Structure formats: C-alpha cells, structure tokens
Amino acid sequence: MSVQASARRVSGWWLVVVFVVGGATGAYAAKKVTLSPGLFAGKPPAEAAANLLGAARVLAEKGSWENIAVGRVYYLSGKKAEGQAIFDTVTGGKSDPGDWIRIGRVYYEAGEWDKARPVFDKVLKMKPDDEDWLAEIGTYYILKGDRAQGEELLTRSYQREPNAFWNALKAAGAYLKVVPQI
Numbered sequence: 001m002s003v004q005a006s007a008r009r010v011s012g013w014w015l016v017v018v019f020v021v022g023g024a025t026g027a028y029a030a031k032k033v034t035l036s037p038g039l040f041a042g043k044p045p046a047e048a049a050a051n052l053l054g055a056a057r058v059l060a061e062k063g064s065w066e067n068i069a070v071g072r073v074y075y076l077s078g079k080k081a082e083g084q085a086i087f088d089t090v091t092g093g094k095s096d097p098g099d100w101i102r103i104g105r106v107y108y109e110a111g112e113w114d115k116a117r118p119v120f121d122k123v124l125k126m127k128p129d130d131e132d133w134l135a136e137i138g139t140y141y142i143l144k145g146d147r148a149q150g151e152e153l154l155t156r157s158y159q160r161e162p163n164a165f166w167n168a169l170k171a172a173g174a175y176l177k178v179v180p181q182i
Helices: 002-029 045-060 064-076 080-092 097-109 113-126 131-143 148-160 165-176
Strands: none
Touching: 002 148, 045 064, 064 080, 064 097, 080 097, 097 131, 113 131, 131 148, 131 165, 148 165
8 A cells, every 4th residue: 555545545544534523522512511700690580590590401411300400490480381392391200209200309499289289199100118208298288287197198108217317307397398308
C-alpha cells in the first residue's frame, strides 16, 4: 500500500471519529442547560419562574421524581393544567408507587383531598406492606378527620416496624394538625 493510500485511510478514519464525537457532543450540548443569573436576575417574577421552570424541565430529563417536582411547582402555583399534564406523562407508562405517593402529596398540599385520597389508596394497593407509606398515608387520613382509617393504617405500619422513629413523629404531628415533613 502506498504512503498516500495509507494517509487517506487514516484521515478517513479520523473523519469518522470526529463526526461521531462531534455528533454526540452536539446532542449532549442540545440537552445541556446552563443555569445563570440571566434566567432570573432583574426579570419580573413570572418571567424568572418561567425561565427557571423551563430549565428545570430540561434538566429533569426522563427522571420521574424530577418531573413530578416540576409538575408540583406548576400545579401549586395555579398552573394546574401544566402540572397535571406532567403527572399524566409520568404515570402514562410504567409508574411505581413512589411516583404516585409524590403526586398524592401535591394534591394534598393543594387542598384537594378528593384527588389525593384515591391516589394514596392506589399506593396502598401497589405496596400494602410499606410501613413508611402506611404511616404517612395514615397521618393524612387523621389530618382530614378520618381517624378510624388513619389509625388502622398506623396500626398496620407499627405491626411491621414497631420502632420507626419517623413514623411515630408523623403520627404525633397528625394529632396536632401538623402535616408530615417529607
């Protein structure tokens, strides 16, 4: 093989490497978001929030908990349709009880017990033996005035783990009208 042919072969190989690496870098850069004061500094609150939420949505990528957190901000800020759309996307495919408990918390925080309760009940059906979620959901029932259901859930929780500090604290708070801190 001549020196020129060998050089063309090597240079062709490098072109492929540069093309693949460049394409991968470009794809990554397209998803990358840089948080900077330009997104929020000196901007009206609504514009600053929109810019930061847009960045958060990109940074969340496909993380279900991250997307639920973004949906929470939309939902609780009064943009319920946007938040609900994110929740529906997250739960539209394969979802787990952790996704649902987080969404139920948002509904509870929004004062929408009629929406939170069936979501919490769904979590209990999906994971009936999780002592932490039994205790947490029991506290929400107590806070909403259904002491019998709440105490039944607390009893199930403590049968599974009778020495759970955080679960005792959640329950104590419920009797004093303190929402569990998660």
